[in-house]
Amino acid sequence: xxxxxxxxxxxxxxxxxxxxxxxxxxxxxxxxxxxxxxxxxxxxxxxxxxxxxxxxxxxxxxxxxxxxxxxxxxxxxxxxxxxxxxxxxxxxxxxxxxxxxxxxxxxxxxxxxxxxxxxxxxxxxxxxxxxxxxxxxxxxxxxxxxxxxxxxxxxxxxxxxxxxxxxxxxx
Numbered sequence: 001x002x003x004x005x006x007x008x009x010x011x012x013x014x015x016x017x018x019x020x021x022x023x024x025x026x027x028x029x030x031x032x033x034x035x036x037x038x039x040x041x042x043x044x045x046x047x048x049x050x051x052x053x054x055x056x057x058x059x060x061x062x063x064x065x066x067x068x069x070x071x072x073x074x075x076x077x078x079x080x081x082x083x084x085x086x087x088x089x090x091x092x093x094x095x096x097x098x099x100x101x102x103x104x105x106x107x108x109x110x111x112x113x114x115x116x117x118x119x120x121x122x123x124x125x126x127x128x129x130x131x132x133x134x135x136x137x138x139x140x141x142x143x144x145x146x147x148x149x150x151x152x153x154x155x156x157x158x159x160x161x162x163x164x165x166x167x168x169x170x171x
Contacts, residue, residue, distance in 0.1 A: 023092040040102055042067065042081040045134075050077050052099050056091040063087040067104050082104035083137060108136075 042048045054075035062065060066087040068080045079089065084106055091099040113134075114125045121140035125131040133147045 010145060016123055038103065040079060040104045042079055042104060042106050044081045044084060044106055044136075046109070047078045047080040050100070050102065051075060052077065054093060054099060056099055057094040058092045058096075060090040060092070061087060062089070068108050079104055085107060 008132075040048055040050065049072070052075040056071060056077065058070060059069045059077060061069055063085065064082075066081070066083050066085040067089065069089050070078050070083055072078050077089075077091065081104075086103065086105050088101060088103050090101045092101055109126075112126055112128050114127050114131055116123045116125065118140075121143070122138060123143045124134050124136035125138050126134040133143070133150075135144060135147050135151055139146075139147075
């Protein structure tokens with residue numbers, strides 16, 4: 001009788017754990033922004049082009065820390081994902097009439113990402129096909145800062161900014 005009671009409790013505990021896991025998964029699913037047919041999905045650190053029906057004189061970005069926009073000529077604009085989230089862009093003509101109000105969702109390119117956990121510390125890598133560290137919000141602070149510094153240095157070298165290049169201390 002004692003064996004049967006223990007087995008029943010173990011099975012009940014397993015069912016409770018599974019139910020709790022499903023509830024947690026559902027919360028994460030509900031927390032993600034829902035994408036609608038008219039939304040522009042942009043991957044983090046990548047760009048998408050939008051062709052407007054007529055030339056834009058001005059572009060307004062709801063949250064410039066999430067996406068950046070540049071006019072590529074008259075009615076063509078490039079939207080670049082800067083960080084994860086949802087924002088919008090509004091294109092205005094010369095008379096300040098709205099040409100387009102576009103919701104933008106910036107998301108991670110999960111197919112090429114590898115996330116490494118060392119205990120509580122998280123590190124993110126982009127693998128295309130070789131893996132390299134990438135700056136991702138939520139990574140362990142020391143790792144994040146090191147990758148961010150390397151990224152700034154690389155960008156400075158690529159743009160020809162001499163002050164971005166690290167110099168060796170004088171001996």
